[in-house]
Amino acid sequence: MSEEKSSAVGEQPARRRKKAAEGPSRPAASGSARTGGRTAVTPGETEASGATRPAKRPAKPESHLAMVRRARRINRELAEIYPYAHPELDFRNPFELLVATVLSAQTTDLRVNQTTPALFAAYPTPEDMAAADPEKLEELIRPTGFFRAKARSLAGLSASLRDDFGGEVPGRLADLVKLPGVGRKTANVVLGNAFGVPGITVDTHFGRLVRRWKWTEQEDPVKVEADVAAIFPKSEWTMLSHRVIFHGRRVCHARKPACGVCPIAPLCPAYGEGETDPEKAKKLLKYELGGYPGQRLSPPPDYPGRPAPPLGAG
Numbered sequence: 001m002s003e004e005k006s007s008a009v010g011e012q013p014a015r016r017r018k019k020a021a022e023g024p025s026r027p028a029a030s031g032s033a034r035t036g037g038r039t040a041v042t043p044g045e046t047e048a049s050g051a052t053r054p055a056k057r058p059a060k061p062e063s064h065l066a067m068v069r070r071a072r073r074i075n076r077e078l079a080e081i082y083p084y085a086h087p088e089l090d091f092r093n094p095f096e097l098l099v100a101t102v103l104s105a106q107t108t109d110l111r112v113n114q115t116t117p118a119l120f121a122a123y124p125t126p127e128d129m130a131a132a133d134p135e136k137l138e139e140l141i142r143p144t145g146f147f148r149a150k151a152r153s154l155a156g157l158s159a160s161l162r163d164d165f166g167g168e169v170p171g172r173l174a175d176l177v178k179l180p181g182v183g184r185k186t187a188n189v190v191l192g193n194a195f196g197v198p199g200i201t202v203d204t205h206f207g208r209l210v211r212r213w214k215w216t217e218q219e220d221p222v223k224v225e226a227d228v229a230a231i232f233p234k235s236e237w238t239m240l241s242h243r244v245i246f247h248g249r250r251v252c253h254a255r256k257p258a259c260g261v262c263p264i265a266p267l268c269p270a271y272g273e274g275e276t277d278p279e280k281a282k283k284l285l286k287y288e289l290g291g292y293p294g295q296r297l298s299p300p301p302d303y304p305g306r307p308a309p310p311l312g313a314g
């Protein structure tokens with residue numbers, strides 16, 4: 001991936017992206033903060049008479065209602081920061097999204113996007129993929145890793161689509177999870193993005209961030225999904241998932257979260273887990289926020305960054 005800084009960041013229209021590059025006006029640890037024109041007070045803060053006072057540890061744990069309000073505020077903030085949030089897998093139809101999501105296990109969306117053009121050129125339909133020569137199929141998806149198991153899943157789910165669903169991807173969770181290699185996460189991705197059925201995608205980023213934000217303490221993805229589903233209306237589920245995953249990939253990384261430039265730091269109980277120095281934190285930003293190419297070779301028109309390079313080009 002190129003280290004070259006892009007001018008795309010400077011072209012981003014939303015003030016939130018500027019804010020992302022500048023960092024939070026007041027970190028959670030230092031007092032109350034203005035967010036999006038609203039006054040946000042973190043669980044550890046006190047606000048009075050417009051004056052900023054040092055953060056205090058809350059005398060009582062945050063109530064469930066306060067957590068829900070804070071969670072919804074984080075979602076609103078993320079919507080302003082990432083108005084262009086989207087699935088980061090390239091696809092043109094439900095079958096391509098299903099295949100790409102299966103391939104995305106244990107690898108990056110970028111690597112999947114660099115692999116699928118040749119795959120879909122060779123096997124554009126479930127019928128084609130079900131009839132594929134196993135070795136050729138394995139070879140085409142080899143760059144995504146675990147290619148033998150993934151090839152078995154793709155052949156199996158394609159045969160099932162052909163034999164049980166008339167060659168169409170079903171739009172019901174109960175049907176999708178019966179397909180070989182398709183779990184609840186994959187099914188929710190397909191439902192939310194190919195069928196417009198609200199779904200929460202609990203991947204590694206989503207789970208990490210919602211635990212940092214104290215929306216849940218659960219580790220099991222199904223329980224995480226249930227806890228988060230109880231906080232937000234269904235209509236928010238799909239876009240919430242994209243926003244949280246975008247933030248996890250760009251700012252709130254597993255090892256070194258860029259707390260010093262995180263626009264939602266005032267709302268985050270985990271502020272300080274990562275780099276708090278704004279200059280150092282800025283260098284940790286990824287994709288369009290860091291001036292790098294994105295993950296999609298064919299990003300949506302409103303994506304403010306650069307497209308990803310094809311396989312072998314970078």
Ligand code: SF4
Nearest residue numbers: 252257259262265268
């Ligand atoms: S841990 Fe740091 S980077 Fe992550 S959301 Fe909280 S303040 Fe932002």
